[in-house]
Amino acid sequence: MPEKDYTDGRQVAVGVEGRTGTRNTPSLMTLADAQETAFFWDGRRSALDQAVMDPLTNPVEMGLHDQAQLLERVQGDPAYAQAFKQAFPDAKPAISSEHMAAALAAYVRSLRSPESAYDRYAARHDKTQLSPRALLGLAIFQGKGHCAECHRLEGTPAMLTDHAYHRTGVGLDAITANLPALTEDVIKRSLQGGALGNRVATHADEAQLGRFNITQDPADIGLFRTPSLRDVSHTAPYMHDGSVATLDDAIDREVYYRSLQAGHPLQLTVEEREDLKSFLQAL
Ligand code: HEC
Numbered sequence: 375m376p377e378k379d380y381t382d383g384r385q386v387a388v389g390v391e392g393r394t395g396t397r398n399t400p401s402l403m404t405l406a407d408a409q410e411t412a413f414f415w416d417g418r419r420s421a422l423d424q425a426v427m428d429p430l431t432n433p434v435e436m437g438l439h440d441q442a443q444l445l446e447r448v449q450g451d452p453a454y455a456q457a458f459k460q461a462f463p464d465a466k467p468a469i470s471s472e473h474m475a476a477a478l479a480a481y482v483r484s485l486r487s488p489e490s491a492y493d494r495y496a497a498r499h500d501k502t503q504l505s506p507r508a509l510l511g512l513a514i515f516q517g518k519g520h521c522a523e524c525h526r527l528e529g530t531p532a533m534l535t536d537h538a539y540h541r542t543g544v545g546l547d548a549i550t551a552n553l554p555a556l557t558e559d560v561i562k563r564s565l566q567g568g569a570l571g572n573r574v575a576t577h578a579d580e581a582q583l584g585r586f587n588i589t590q591d592p593a594d595i596g597l598f599r600t601p602s603l604r605d606v607s608h609t610a611p612y613m614h615d616g617s618v619a620t621l622d623d624a625i626d627r628e629v630y631y632r633s634l635q636a637g638h639p640l641q642l643t644v645e646e647r648e649d650l651k652s653f654l655q656a657l
Contacts, residue, residue, distance in 0.1 A: 378608075379401050379403055379487075379605055379608045379609055380401045380402040380403040380485060381398075381399045381400065381401045381608075381609045382399045383610070383611075384398075384399070384611075384616065385398065385611050385615075385616035385617070386398060386399075386615065386616050387399045387434075387435065389432070389434045389435040389436060389437060390434070390435070390436060390437035391437070393433070393434040393437075394434065395432075395434045395435065395575040395576075396574060396575055396576075396577070396578045396581035396615065397414075397415055397574070397575065397581065397614055397615065397616070398415075398611060398612070398613065398614060398615060398616030400415070400601060400609075401487075401605060401608075401609050402482050402485050403485045403486065403487045403604075403605060404487050404602045404604040404605060405422075405482060405483070405485065406482075406483050406484070406485060406486060407486060407487050407531050407533070407602070407604055408529075408533045408534065408535050408602035408604060409529065409533055409537075410422075410535075410537070410602075411537060412537065412599060413425035414428075414571065414574075414599075415584070415598050415599055415601075415614040416539075416574070416584050416585050416587055416588055416597075416598065416599065417539065417585065417588065417599050418567070418570055418571060418574075418587070418588050419567070419571075422479040422482060422483065423472075423475040423476060423479045424475070424567065424568075425479075426475055426478040426479050426482060427441075427471065427474070427475050427478070427568070428567075428568045428571045430444050431444070431568065431572075432568075432571055432572050432575050433572055433575070433576060434575045434576055435575065441471045444471065444474070445469065445470075445471060445474075448469055448474060449468075449469050454469065455468065455469070458473060458477075461473070461477060487531075487604045487605045488605075489531070490531070490604070490605070490656060490657050491503050491504055491508070491656040492504065492508075492512075492532065492653075492656045492657050493531045493532070495656075496527075496530070496531075496532060497530070503656075504653075504656055505652055505656075507648065507649050507652035507653075508649070508652040508653045508655070508656045509653075510646075510649040510652075510653075511649035511650045511651065511652045511653025511654070511656075512653050514642070514646055514649055514650050514653075515650060515653055518640070518642075519629070519632075519640065519642065519650060520632060520636070520640070521628070521632075521650075523536070524536045524538070524540060524600045525600060525602075525603045531604070532604070532657075533602060533604075534602040534603040534604050534657065535599075535600045535601060535602040535603075536600050537599075537600070538599075538600060539584070539585045539594065539597035539598060539599055539600070540597060540598065540600060541584075541595075541596045541597050541598075541635075542596075542598065542613070542627070542628070542631045543596070543631050543634070544598075544613045544614065544615065544617060544618070544627065544631075545582040545596075545613075545614070545615045545617060546582060546595075546596045548579070548582060549579050549582045549583070552579065553595070556579055556580060556583065557583065557586065557592070557595065559580070560580060560583060560586065560587055560590065561590050564590060570587060570588070573587075574587060581614075581615070582596065582615070583595055583596065584596050584597045584598045584614070585597035585598065585599075598614045603654060603657050604657055605657065606621070606654050606657055607621055607654055607655040607657070612624040613627070621651055621654060621655075622647070622651065625647055625650055625651060625654070626647070629642055629647070
């Protein structure tokens with residue numbers, strides 16, 4: 375939803391006939407700026423042209439039966455006939471799923487997040503663009519918080535992701551007891567691409583396996599793509615399953631899990647967490 379910064383503001387997505395999926399809708403507006411090359415929370419698609427088509431036939435998203443039904447719908451609409459002719463004048467057939475994919479991907483790539491206070495600060499080294507609190511927050515983000523190790527500040531504008539996968543522990547407790555059976559099931563099926571997306575959207579337990587669903591490597595159980603934090607204060611709720619309601623809670627979770635990972639507690643005072651939040655609000 376453009377008015378919600380290209381998210382839906384819900385915990386998990388709601389599709390046709392009110393059917394709910396298993397994933398929090400990520401903002402499409404950060405995708406081009408973050409220079410994403412893998413798509414969906416588990417990175418199951420590496421081509422945007424493929425990623426944009428999956429929701430159309432996902433049973434709990436747009437619910438079309440198959441690409442043939444999609445083509446029939448689009449070909450039957452005179453407004454589309456005109457628009458496709460303009461965009462792809464020499465195409466035969468005039469409307470194909472390849473061209474639909476190319477058009478959708480081009481639109482998504484055109485979406486940009488607005489210039490942020492941090493962008494202005496970074497472009498001109500202009501400290502007046504950030505509040506004193508946000509400046510302290512930046513120091514924690516890069517320093518003892520270690521946030522910038524994954525939410526990287528490189529790039530113009532800053533990408534705020536490392537394009538890699540990590541275990542935060544979010545959602546993992548719920549499936550721990552059932553892990554052997556779950557992973558065995560996934561390996562047996564080893565689905566790919568669109569079919570995998572349908573499975574993930576309709577099986578909450580398997581969805582929590584994250585990157586493992588794609589690689590079937592036990593080391594990848596519970597790993598998810600680092601989301602870009604561009605515009606993050608506008609995209610609540612948080613995490614792949616939308617289980618974290620507010621930015622404060624997201625910061626607390628991240629501080630906690632990073633402590634577990636580092637093997638020693640990351641001590642941030644209430645004040646320092648507020649500073650961190652002020653910085654995240656400037657992204
Ligand atoms: C080891 C890499 C890593 C580090 C370090 C890290 N994060 Fe994250 N962060 C992630 C991943 C991966 C997710 C997504 C987790 C999920 O959905 O299960 C995430 C999610 C988030 C989210 C939610 C974003 C959204 O759109 O849902 C916020 C906010 C966040 N991190 C802030 C921080 C802050 C603040 C720090 C420093 C205290 C930090 N992160 C450190 C990898 C990291």
